[in-house]
Amino acid sequence: ALNCTPPRCCSLGKILHFILNNAFQVKVVAVDAEMNVFYEESVHFDRDLPEFGTRGGVHVHKDGLTVTSPVLMWVQALDVILEKMKASGFDFSQVLALSGAGQQHGSIYWQAGAQQALRSLSPDLPLHQQLQACFSISDCPVWMDSSTTAQCRQLEAAVGGAQALSCLTGSRAYERFTGNQIAKIYQQNPKAYSHTERISLVSSFAASLFLGSYSPIDYSDGSGMNLLQIQDKVWSQACLGSCAPHLEEKLGQPVPSCSVVGAISSYYVQRYGFPPGCKVVAFTGDNPASLAGMRLEEGDIAVSLGTSDTLFLWLQEPMPALEGHIFCNPVDPQHYMALLCFKNGSLMREKIRDEFASCSWSEFSKALQSTEMGNGGNLGFYFDVMEITPEIIGRHRFNTENHKVSAFPGDVEVRALIEGQFMAKRIHAEGLGYRVMSKTKILATGGASHNRDILQVLADVFGAPVYVIDTANSACVGSAYRAFHGLAGGTDMPFSEVVKLAPNPRLAATPSPGASQVYEALLPKFAKLEQRILSQTRGPPE
Numbered sequence: 001a002l003n004c005t006p007p008r009c010c011s012l013g014k015i016l017h018f019i020l021n022n023a024f025q026v027k028v029v030a031v032d033a034e035m036n037v038f039y040e041e042s043v044h045f046d047r048d049l050p051e052f053g054t055r056g057g058v059h060v061h062k063d064g065l066t067v068t069s070p071v072l073m074w075v076q077a078l079d080v081i082l083e084k085m086k087a088s089g090f091d092f093s094q095v096l097a098l099s100g101a102g103q104q105h106g107s108i109y110w111q112a113g114a115q116q117a118l119r120s121l122s123p124d125l126p127l128h129q130q131l132q133a134c135f136s137i138s139d140c141p142v143w144m145d146s147s148t149t150a151q152c153r154q155l156e157a158a159v160g161g162a163q164a165l166s167c168l169t170g171s172r173a174y175e176r177f178t179g180n181q182i183a184k185i186y187q188q189n190p191k192a193y194s195h196t197e198r199i200s201l202v203s204s205f206a207a208s209l210f211l212g213s214y215s216p217i218d219y220s221d222g223s224g225m226n227l228l229q230i231q232d233k234v235w236s237q238a239c240l241g242s243c244a245p246h247l248e249e250k251l252g253q254p255v256p257s258c259s260v261v262g263a264i265s266s267y268y269v270q271r272y273g274f275p276p277g278c279k280v281v282a283f284t285g286d287n288p289a290s291l292a293g294m295r296l297e298e299g300d301i302a303v304s305l306g307t308s309d310t311l312f313l314w315l316q317e318p319m320p321a322l323e324g325h326i327f328c329n330p331v332d333p334q335h336y337m338a339l340l341c342f343k344n345g346s347l348m349r350e351k352i353r354d355e356f357a358s359c360s361w362s363e364f365s366k367a368l369q370s371t372e373m374g375n376g377g378n379l380g381f382y383f384d385v386m387e388i389t390p391e392i393i394g395r396h397r398f399n400t401e402n403h404k405v406s407a408f409p410g411d412v413e414v415r416a417l418i419e420g421q422f423m424a425k426r427i428h429a430e431g432l433g434y435r436v437m438s439k440t441k442i443l444a445t446g447g448a449s450h451n452r453d454i455l456q457v458l459a460d461v462f463g464a465p466v467y468v469i470d471t472a473n474s475a476c477v478g479s480a481y482r483a484f485h486g487l488a489g490g491t492d493m494p495f496s497e498v499v500k501l502a503p504n505p506r507l508a509a510t511p512s513p514g515a516s517q518v519y520e521a522l523l524p525k526f527a528k529l530e531q532r533i534l535s536q537t538r539g540p541p542e
């Protein structure tokens, strides 16, 4: 789309992913050559496809652990959104490239013979009428599933333990990760597994629909399977062998995330008017696509301040650990990205606001304004629900002599919460190999990013400027940007160069004078106290 002639050529970012309120949907954005979003559309599974009976796009099974989505619902949602676009007069003939993203870890099981059906789609019929018999598993496991603990333990044992698996694949075994899900299906439904000719992720499944044949899995989303060696970017034979037989041939070979995987199927050319040369760029996971949509660069960190707080890190030298997830970077094949999730996010901030700032964000801000950086050495850990990073529960307060105290004055509680949340983020990010650099930008998003005083603490703790961005469409916009990147030649052209025209984030806070001195002194102390709580609240080390 870079050197195009028509007045508006564009790329499409298509995505199967969840939005802020956890409702699942298919969402589309179209981005023109000036990187402006000029078209958006979405289809909500629960509302627009009620015949599938999902809630939040999924079925939670009676065991409370198994969570699946009907694959034909996703297929039909694509039919619906393309028909909506057609009915709205969207000019498909100007789409030079498309890419997309899918919720990570989910898996789709194509029945033997399905590729033939994909390759011979009739443009007179919708997809869902032609793919009815193409799946050996109709209810696909998705990222909310937590029913594979046994398979996780088997996988870790097969490769020498949790840390060994993390060094190999970027994460220790997690229930939602695809290898463990495949292992469960092989063990519990061997017949369906043997009738499966191809296994896709949600991302490569969506790309396959557009390609009209099986799309390969990209390195970045493939890093969320506990199967891909993230350094060599090849499947780990030890992991494959532990999960299920003949697995490599069902997965196909992984490809760089910026790869053009082919031209769009003639089905879309004839049915919707896409140009025959429209390129399909490898689809990826929603989080890697969000990193692209936020245009994160080397040294940057994105902080999504939501119900739970999520950190997106750009890493050059990852240090795989027993927490967090390291994925191959979706826009720079030499580098990596990491996700870190902190469960006690906005709900914890709201509780402290209610208890110590009269339920008012302006009182909360006043408390931050009236207390000094470093909070007089008072440090707090606030986990009203079991925290993920690290696994601690409860509220723990320490005074400047490192003595436990049961309470702080109201204003000090407020600052202790926010400084503690951000010091924890910096410490655990650095534990994965992240380093603040002179060019570091912190991109803040999510509810709390509207509070300037909270962002000031974030800037002070990291010693870096904080910018705010709207990420409602980040995964989708990131997919459209990646489509442009693939079109521009992928690895030969830096992603940042391709998307330099995109709108810039707004500067919201810069570090206060003296912030580095204050927090360079406090961070090691905070880390030691966190380890002290951990050793007190869980048994002896494994």
Ligand SMILES: O=C(CO)[C@@H](O)[C@H](O)CF
Pocket (backbone or CB within 6 Å): 017, 018, 102, 103, 104, 105, 143, 176, 224, 285, 286, 287, 325, 339
């Ligand atoms: O499991 C996750 C990441 O590891 C979630 O963010 C899913 O990608 C959401 F779709």
